[in-house]
Each structure stands twice: as structure tokens, then as C-alpha cells.
Amino acid sequence: MTTTDDRVAAGVTALAERAEERAGDEFTRAAWLSLAEPRPAEELSPFDPDDRGWVGEGLRWLVAAAAAYRVAGRDARASRRGVEGIAVARDLQSSLDGPAQSACLDEFVADFRVAAGMNDAEAAYRDAADAYRDAGAAVDDTHRVATSPLFRAAAEPIEQVARGTANGELAVNWEDLHGTDPSDPGAFLAHRATYKRQRFPSLLARAVDAGRLAAPRGTTEYGNDTYRCPDCASTDVNWTAGRTLCLRCSAPMERR
Structure with missing residues (x-):
């Protein structure tokens, strides 16, 4: 039986092979699987209230799919993923009905507008920021909310995209994304x-x-003498989705 992890691994393999359109296809399939069964072992329905927001992983892969299609020059398909993602995020607001979760889904809506090349992304982000401010009084544990699966899923796409502009390093981190005072x-x-x-x-x-x-960043190691990148000669490794990739350029690593 094909799982979400299998599809994510296929998408990461496609990115390593510089086949961004195929990566978009695989991340789309991963998203659909995850949206159908966010936590199969727990028989969690995507339509049930869930204070952790596991269904966010499906939204994450739809954003990644839209971004991959944009990079591949398949703008029409990226646009369709954006439309799909916005519709799903809006629908989920009827089940993930906590104020902070609802605001995070507003954040996803804005992400889809950016990833899909749609209009009004700036206004959508402003709406999400306003929703977060309004939700603040209902948040008892800021750290627990910000590190929940839903919020982590919303952070992953920008982190992945940013890696390509920073020689594979983490160009967007926790401190960048959040304010300085968790008591507010x-x-x-x-x-x-x-x-x-x-x-x-x-x-x-x-x-x-x-x-x-x-590719998304996973477990990394710098200066691993066992591996060498055939494309850029780096020995810095990124283990992600079961693949051994170059930390710098996401090419498959070769054993030395």
C-alpha cells in the first residue's frame, strides 16, 4: 500500500533529479493521501476537531506542489493547486475552530496565493496577522501552539524554498518567523x-x-568523508525522506 511517506520520498527524489514538475505531481499525491488520513494509526478524520492540527501536513505538501510547479514553469497547474489549497484551508476552519488554528489556516491561504502566483497575497497575510492578534487572548501556551503540527506544517514551505537561496542552509528559522515576546x-x-x-x-x-x-532539510552532517556530491563536490550531507542528498545543491550523494 502506498503511503504519504512513499509519495514524499518520490517527490524528494524528483527534486534531486531536477524534475520539478514530477516533484509537484508527487507532492500533490502526498497531500491528497495526508488530507484523507492525517494520522492513519489513530484513525483521525480530517473533519474532526484536533488541537494539534495534524491535517496541516496535507496543506504543506499542496503548497510545496504549487511551488514546484512554479519552478517547473507549469503556472496553470500551480494555480489549480492554489485554488484547491485555499478551498481546503477554508473548509478546515469549520473543524479546526480554535482561534489560533483558524488564523494559521488564514496564513496557509496567503501561502497558497504566493506559491501559486495568485493575486492578493499581501492582503491575505495582513488578514492572517489581524486574526492572530485577535486570537491572542485565547492562547494559553504560546510555545505549544507554535510548535504544533499545524503551525510547523505552515512553516515548512518557506523554509524549503529559502534553502535554495542560502547554499542549502536554514535561511528562515524560528526567530525569523516569530515575535520576540511569547508572553504576548x-x-x-x-x-x-x-x-x-x-x-x-x-x-x-x-x-x-x-x-x-x-529538497526539504532533514538530518544533516558537515564534512562526511563517506559521501561526495558529483555535481558540486561537497561532502555536506542532507538525509531527508529516506534519501541521501547533497546539503548544498540537493543532488544525490555518491559513496566515495
């Missing part, structure tokens, strides 16, 4: 939307211009 949950979380509004469009534009989308 509304402002702390609203910073996510503000930062993305300022950075995500230009980061994706650079990836589109380069014609390359980096």
Missing part, C-alpha cells in the same frame, strides 16, 4: 504572517528564476 501571543504569532508577507514572494521568485527547488 497575538503579536508573537502575527509576526509569522508579517515575515512571510515581506519575504516569501521574493524567495520564491529567486527559486523560479534559478529553475531549482531545494
